[in-house]
Amino acid sequence: MTGLIRVWKELDLQDIEKNLIVVGELSSECFACHKIGIDLHSIQCPGCGIYFKYVGFRRRVQAGYLKKLKDQHPQLLFIDFEDFKKSLGKRDARKLLDI
Numbered sequence: 022m023t024g025l026i027r028v029w030k031e032l033d034l035q036d037i038e039k040n041l042i043v044v045g046e047l048s049s050e051c052f053a054c055h056k057i058g059i060d061l062h063s064i065q066c067p068g069c070g071i072y073f074k075y076v077g078f079r080r081r082v083q084a085g086y087l088k089k090l091k092d093q094h095p096q097l098l099f100i101d102f103e104d105f106k107k108s109l110g111k112r113d114a115r116k117l118l119d120i
């Protein structure tokens with residue numbers, strides 16, 4: 022039997038930035054070009070043409086919903102959008118300090 026368990030893993034922030042679809046209350050957005058209104062089931066951004074590898078959520082989602090989405094899109098890596106934003110913030114702060 023399997024279950025969806027959140028895992029902490031080091032990931033390439035740049036890769037996520039370039040290949041992330043962000044699911045909101047009403048619509049989804051491409052993180053790379055910020056096109057909104059993307060069908061959640063799209064594998065490619067209609068705006069910039071990138072292929073989605075990661076999906077993040079602006080809202081809390083139920084495990085049942087995630088499971089259904091995972092079954093429909095096994096190629097997607099589900100990330101915690103808050104974690105991602107925090108990591109981006111830390112990286113950007115470090116960049117500022119390096120200058």
Ligand SMILES: [Zn+2]
Nearest residue numbers: 051054066069
């Ligand atoms: Zn795009």
